[in-house]
Each structure stands twice: as C-alpha cells, then as structure tokens.
Amino acid sequence: MDLMVFIVALIILMFLIYRGKNIIFVVPCILLAIILLTRQSANILDYTTLYITGMLEFILTNALLFFLGVLFGGVISATKIAEQMAQYLINTLGDKYVILALILLTNAMMLGGISGFIIIFTIFPIANHVFLTMNIPKRFIFGLIGVAMATYMIGAFPGALQVQNILPIAFLDSTIFSGWQIGIPLTLYLFLTGYGYLMLRIRQATSKSVKPLLEVTAIKLSGIKLFAPLMTVFIANLVFSLFVMPLFDLTNHQRTLFSINSALALGIVLTLIFSKTKVPLSRVVLKSALLALKPLLFVGTTVGFGLVISQMPFLSGTQSVLLSLSPILSLPLTVAMFAAISGSATGGLAIAFPFLGDAFLNRVAAESISHETLHRLALLSSVTIDTLPTNGTTLTMLKVTDLRYRDVYFDYFVITVLNTSIALGIGLLLVLLF
Numbered sequence: 146m147d148l149m150v151f152i153v154a155l156i157i158l159m160f161l162i163y164r165g166k167n168i169i170f171v172v173p174c175i176l177l178a179i180i181l182l183t184r185q186s187a188n189i190l191d192y193t194t195l196y197i198t199g200m201l202e203f204i205l206t207n208a209l210l211f212f213l214g215v216l217f218g219g220v221i222s223a224t225k226i227a228e229q230m231a232q233y234l235i236n237t238l239g240d241k242y243v244i245l246a247l248i249l250l251t252n253a254m255m256l257g258g259i260s261g262f263i264i265i266f267t268i269f270p271i272a273n274h275v276f277l278t279m280n281i282p283k284r285f286i287f288g289l290i291g292v293a294m295a296t297y298m299i300g301a302f303p304g305a306l307q308v309q310n311i312l313p314i315a316f317l318d319s320t321i322f323s324g325w326q327i328g329i330p331l332t333l334y335l336f337l338t339g340y341g342y343l344m345l346r347i348r349q350a351t352s353k354s355v356k357p358l359l360e361v362t363a364i365k366l367s368g369i370k371l372f373a374p375l376m377t378v379f380i381a382n383l384v385f386s387l388f389v390m391p392l393f394d395l396t397n398h399q400r401t402l403f404s405i406n407s408a409l410a411l412g413i414v415l416t417l418i419f420s421k422t423k424v425p426l427s428r429v430v431l432k433s434a435l436l437a438l439k440p441l442l443f444v445g446t447t448v449g450f451g452l453v454i455s456q457m458p459f460l461s462g463t464q465s466v467l468l469s470l471s472p473i474l475s476l477p478l479t480v481a482m483f484a485a486i487s488g489s490a491t492g493g494l495a496i497a498f499p500f501l502g503d504a505f506l507n508r509v510a511a512e513s514i515s516h517e518t519l520h521r522l523a524l525l526s527s528v529t530i531d532t533l534p535t536n537g538t539t540l541t542m543l544k545v546t547d548l549r550y551r552d553v554y555f556d557y558f559v560i561t562v563l564n565t566s567i568a569l570g571i572g573l574l575l576v577l578l579f
Contacts, residue, residue, distance in 0.1 A: 234275065261538055
C-alpha cells in the first residue's frame with residue numbers, strides 16, 4: 146500500500162512539473178504528503194534534516210561549477226564568438242552536416258570531462274544561432290542536446306571523463322574504460338539512431354523551402370581562435386584530470402570539480418582576450434549568477450528528494466526482491482529506479498550502490514560476474530528513465546532555452562528514454578549471449 150502511495154505521488158509530481166509548477170515548492174509538498182500517508186510522521190524531523198542536508202550539500206559543492214558554466218556561455222555569447230562559431234560551421238560544412246558538427250563538438254567537450262550542465266550553457270548560444278540561421282525550430286535544440294549529451298556519452302562511451310563514469314569505480318573497483326566490449330557497439334547504435342531520428346524530425350518540420358531568418362554573421366576571427374576557448378577547456382580539463390589532480394589526496398569528485406572549474410576559468414579568460422567585441426563584463430557576471438541560481442536549486446531539490454525516498458521503509462521489500470535477482474538484472478533495475486526517483490543519472494548511481502550494499506557484492510563474487518560488465522550496465526541503466534519530467538538537466542534546459550515541456554518533451558522522450566531503454570535491452574542481451 147505504501148509503495149502505491151509513493152507511485153501515485155510520483156506521477157502527480159511529474160504531472161505538476163510538466164504543467165510548469167515550480168519544483169522548488171512542489172517537491173517538498175509531495176514529499177510531506179508521502180511521509181504522512183505512509184505513516185512516517187514520527188520520523189519527519191530526520192527526513193527533513195536529510196532532505197535539507199542533501200540539497201544544501203549539492204548546492205554548496207556545485208555552486209561554482211554552475212556559475213562558471215553559465216558565465217562561460219554568457220561570455221562567448223556576449224562577445225559574438227558563439228555567432229561566429231555557428232557561421233563558421235555553416236560556411237565550412239554546409240547545411241547538410243552542421244547538426245552533425247554540433248553533436249561531435251558536444252561529444253568532444255564531454256570526452257574532456259565538461260559536465261552536461263556546463264555544455265547546456267556553452268552549446269546553446271552556438272546551436273541557437275545555427276538553428277535561427279537555418280530556420281530550424283528552436284525546440285529541436287532539446288533533441289540535439291539529448292543525442293549529443295544525454296545518451297551514449299554518459300551511458301555507453303568507454304573512457305568519458307564524466308562523473309557518472311567515475312562513480313561506480315569505488316564500488317566495483319573498475320575503470321572508466323570498463324565494459325568497452327558492449328560500450329562501443331551501443332555507442333554506435335545510440336549515435337546512429339539518435340542522429341537519424343533527429344534529422345528525420347527536422348526534415349519533417351522544415352520541408353518547405355524558406356530563406357534564413359538572420360543575416361550572415363561576419364567572421365572576424367580565424368577558425369583556430371574561434372574554437373580556441375572551447376578546445377582550451379577540453380584540453381585543460383583533460384590535463385588537470387589525468388596528470389595534475391592524481392598528485393593530490395582528493396576524492397574523484399573533488400578532482401573532477403577542481404579540473405572543470407579551472408578549465409572553465411581559463412576558457413573565460415581566453416574568450417575575453419581573443420574577442421574583438423567590447424563586453425559589459427559586470428552585467429554578464431551578474432546575469433550569469435542569477436541564471437545559475439534557479440537550475441542549481443532545481444537539481445538540489447531533486448537530489449534531496451531522492452535521498453529521503455531511498456531511506457523510507459516501503460523500499461526495504463523492494464531491496465529484498467532486487468537482491469534475489471541475478472546481479473546482471475538487479476543492478477540495472479536498481480540504478481534505473483533511483484535515477485527516475487531522483488531525476489538524475491548521477492543520483493541513480495550514487496544511491497543505488499549503497500542501497501544494494503555488501504550483499505550485492507557477495508552475490509557477484511559467488512557467481513563470478515565481471516565487475517567491468519556491471520560497470521557499463523549500471524551506466525547504461527542510469528540514462529534510461531532519468532529524463533522524466535523531474536530531471537534536473539531537463540529543467541535546466543527549459544530555463545536556459547525558454548521553452549515549454551509540451552513543445553519539446555515528445556522528441557526528448559524518444560531520444561533519451563525510449564531509445565536508451567532499447568539500448569540497455571540490447572546490452573543485456575549481449576552480456577547474456579556472449
């Protein structure tokens with residue numbers, strides 16, 4: 146009965162967020178209703194403390210990361226470098242391949258360790274100008290980011306310097322390249338199907354021949370200087386992550402944050418140096434700080450929600466059922482469940498491993514199951530149903546792009562939920578057959 150209460154409450158929560166209600170106020174109200182209806186009011190103080198602590202810890206840990214990411218995007222937009230980068234891609238590749246170029250540019254940034262939240266702010270001004278110039282509806286920017294960022298680069302690609310690819314290492318004693326045997330073919334599958342679907346939808350929406358909406362942007366900088374800030378962030382983050390940070394006694398998360406923040410700061414400085422446009426820097430800094438605040442609160446709220454739910458008694462029975470299954474099934478199911486509850490692939494991974502605990506590892510050892518395979522399956526499952534309407538990244542993109550759920554969510558669901566779930570199914574088949 147308590148589990149049904151939670152499921153109904155979660156459906157109501159997603160409906161309210163889909164309708165545009167403020168998640169910062171809606172989530173605590175739904176959480177309070179769950180606590181009261183599942184007769185856990187005696188523990189309400191403990192749950193409140195856990196919720197606030199989890200939310201504040203996320204906000205304090207990631208505030209600088211969000212701010213620098215928004216500021217980097219704001220600076221490349223204010224300096225007109227974003228427009229020039231977009232025009233350079235159009236001139237060089239033509240209309241036919243410019244979307245592919247944006248996807249590969251995003252992939253390169255993620256491979257270097259730039260987090261998805263940061264990419265939203267840096268890619269959007271470039272993609273927005275490309276889409277306006279080519280008269281592609283703005284709503285497809287969601288699909289572009291979904292294909293390039295929210296599928297294979299988090300779930301399937303071996304070696305990506307993303308937090309999600311690092312989280313399982315402490316629990317499974319694996320590496321960022323673990324499970325490459327299934328990761329590589331599934332990367333190709335998600336890339337080809339995602340790109341193919343996106344281009345099909347774009348062609349359907351732009352079937353009539355129309356003229357560009359914007360005048361051609363004059364390119365004042367060489368190609369090297371145009372892309373130098375982005376490549377600096379990519380290379381600097383790679384150098385810090387692989388060669389500098391391992392020298393210090395820090396956690397993987399601390400190393401990742403320091404590397405990305407330092408790289409972003411270098412990118413911002415280089416953008417300002419190369420720009421030939423006067424930038425109202427104080428105004429851009431203030432606007433970036435305000436813009437970063439809301440998505441930071443959004444994600445912190447969902448993280449706190451997921452932490453509280455994971456500790457509630459009605460999930461104890463679920464834990465027993467999951468542990469009775471083969472680890473090849475129980476780990477993906479657990480990660481997917483918590484990714485949906487917390488609205489985050491990272492949250493799903495962070496909560497699932499301690500939830501399963503030593504009993505899971507003992508079962509893995511007894512059945513001689515490869516930790517490397519489990520690493521990749523966990524990542525694949527984290528990007529299946531994480532992008533429900535409560536997803537923090539989705540909320541961030543809505544805020545940045547100024548779009549509505551009803552305009553963008555169908556295609557985003559197909560790319561980031563339906564297709565990734567199919568990919569996970571293929572991955573499980575590959576493991577079971579080979």
